[in-house]
Amino acid sequence: MRKSTFIDPERNQKYATAATAASVFVFAYSIIFGFLSILVFYALWLPLVFLDYRKVLGNYVRFYWIFSFVTLAILSFAWSAAPPVTIRAGIQYATTIICALIASRTVSTSSFMRGMTIGVAVVLIYSLVFGEFQYDELDGTYDFVGAFSSKNQLGFFASLGVYFAFSSFVIMRSSRTWRVFSLLAGTLAVYCLLYSSSATSIIATVATIMISLTLGFALLFPPRYRKVFFSVLLIVAIAGAGIALNSGVLDVILGAFGKDTTLTGRTYLWQEGLKAFQSSPWLGMGYQAYWVQGFSEAERLWDEFYIATRSGFHFHNTYIEVLVELGYAGLVLIIAILAIVVFGNLGRLLDYPQAQSAHLLFGVSVLLLIRSFFEIDFIQPYTIGSFLLYYLAGQIAIKRHADRPVNSLPQAAYHDGLRYSRR
Numbered sequence: 001m002r003k004s005t006f007i008d009p010e011r012n013q014k015y016a017t018a019a020t021a022a023s024v025f026v027f028a029y030s031i032i033f034g035f036l037s038i039l040v041f042y043a044l045w046l047p048l049v050f051l052d053y054r055k056v057l058g059n060y061v062r063f064y065w066i067f068s069f070v071t072l073a074i075l076s077f078a079w080s081a082a083p084p085v086t087i088r089a090g091i092q093y094a095t096t097i098i099c100a101l102i103a104s105r106t107v108s109t110s111s112f113m114r115g116m117t118i119g120v121a122v123v124l125i126y127s128l129v130f131g132e133f134q135y136d137e138l139d140g141t142y143d144f145v146g147a148f149s150s151k152n153q154l155g156f157f158a159s160l161g162v163y164f165a166f167s168s169f170v171i172m173r174s175s176r177t178w179r180v181f182s183l184l185a186g187t188l189a190v191y192c193l194l195y196s197s198s199a200t201s202i203i204a205t206v207a208t209i210m211i212s213l214t215l216g217f218a219l220l221f222p223p224r225y226r227k228v229f230f231s232v233l234l235i236v237a238i239a240g241a242g243i244a245l246n247s248g249v250l251d252v253i254l255g256a257f258g259k260d261t262t263l264t265g266r267t268y269l270w271q272e273g274l275k276a277f278q279s280s281p282w283l284g285m286g287y288q289a290y291w292v293q294g295f296s297e298a299e300r301l302w303d304e305f306y307i308a309t310r311s312g313f314h315f316h317n318t319y320i321e322v323l324v325e326l327g328y329a330g331l332v333l334i335i336a337i338l339a340i341v342v343f344g345n346l347g348r349l350l351d352y353p354q355a356q357s358a359h360l361l362f363g364v365s366v367l368l369l370i371r372s373f374f375e376i377d378f379i380q381p382y383t384i385g386s387f388l389l390y391y392l393a394g395q396i397a398i399k400r401h402a403d404r405p406v407n408s409l410p411q412a413a414y415h416d417g418l419r420y421s422r423r
Contacts, residue, residue: 003051006048009106009108012106019103020103021115021118021122022040025126042099045098048106055106058398066393068333068336069326073090076325080286080289081292083286085288086287089288092381093380096386096387097390100386101393103387104390104393104394104397116160116164117168117181120158120164121185124161124189125188127147127154127192131146136264146196156198158189158190159193161186161189161193162189163209163367166212168186169183171359172356203370207366219355223352265305269315269316270317272297282329285324317372317373319335338372
């Protein structure tokens with residue numbers, strides 16, 4: 001069998017789609033199926049290096065900004081309050097990033113969209129068949145959490161299912177057969193999203209789709225007019241947000257989901273996180289070194305929030321979590337990575353005549369950005385959020401390199417309509 005069957009984005013659609021879908025399932029249920037499922041994830045991506053390491057890995061020197069945050073995370077074992085936890089988690093996070101970067105060089109945007117849609121559909125079906133309800137001690141309700149431990153995780157996967165199904169119709173050029181499947185998968189995702197009652201996921205999904213639709217309208221104009229359209233839109237959006245906050249619209253929205261201004265205890269958690277951050281403001285207390293069994297503050301918060309398992313809990317805010325673990329240094333690095341991903345795809349969307357790929361990936365980055373204020377989707381190993389962020393980062397790095405003059409790319413190829421280096 002030819003190597004291109006596995007590593008050429010133009011010829012490996014079947015493998016790329018299947019590998020992406022299987023990875024989604026592993027990220028969802030690795031806690032259930034254990035380390036064997038993680039080995040499956042590694043087996044899907046790491047062996048591709050041996051087929052053509054130059055094409056699969058590329059020149060990692062130009063990926064320095066992608067590895068900045070995880071490098072700090074690993075180095076933090078030197079001052080960590082729990083060095084074994086930090087070094088283990090840091091290495092796991094690094095390998096997750098490497099696999100995501102391999103995917104970014106071997107999986108086209110269209111294959112990525114199909115793999116995500118299929119993978120999320122299987123994840124949601126599994127949750128509906130084997131899932132359960134969970135009693136929420138804080139608001140006194142029973143919520144459907146599926147096969148997860150949190151309704152917010154179920155909601156996140158459902159959000160992804162809705163967005164990628166939406167993309168099949170509105171953003172990408174998909175076949176009629178695929179659109180039928182996307183319609184079915186999207187309907188399932190909408191059902192699970194509503195069934196989960198996750199306010200964070202529902203609001204983030206609606207906002208992402210509205211932004212994607214609006215920017216889709218901007219694509220009807222030539223590139224030189226898109227920036228003007230976007231600037232006007234941004235001004236209107238900021239003004240509208242200010243009016244909404246001052247007129248009490250936020251309270252109405254929260255009330256519709258049965259929430260109050262404390263966001264079900266999130267604001268208290270944020271305060272506790274900011275207090276913990278003050279003890280080590282510059283470098284933090286070490287990557288994943290706060291939520292450790294036996295540590296008094298972690299035990300206290302687990303007890304206050306009725307977390308009997310004493311695990312799987314966090315500050316429900318990416319930036320506060322990073323401040324506690326890696327201080328100001330970590331915060332600057334993770335914000336830089338997220339900003340490059342968001343604005344990199346936005347720039348391509350506004351500048352290039354054919355920008356379907358950038359449009360799709362920009363929507364994913366917006367979803368991650370919105371959720372980052374209430375969840376910690378992309379700063380942990382073996383999670384779908386981390387895989388998504390670094391797939392997007394890898395795509396940005398590749399296409400920046402592809403924008404060099406043609407004569408500097410002796411083996412130029414085309415990937416999703418954009419020049420792609422085989423180096």
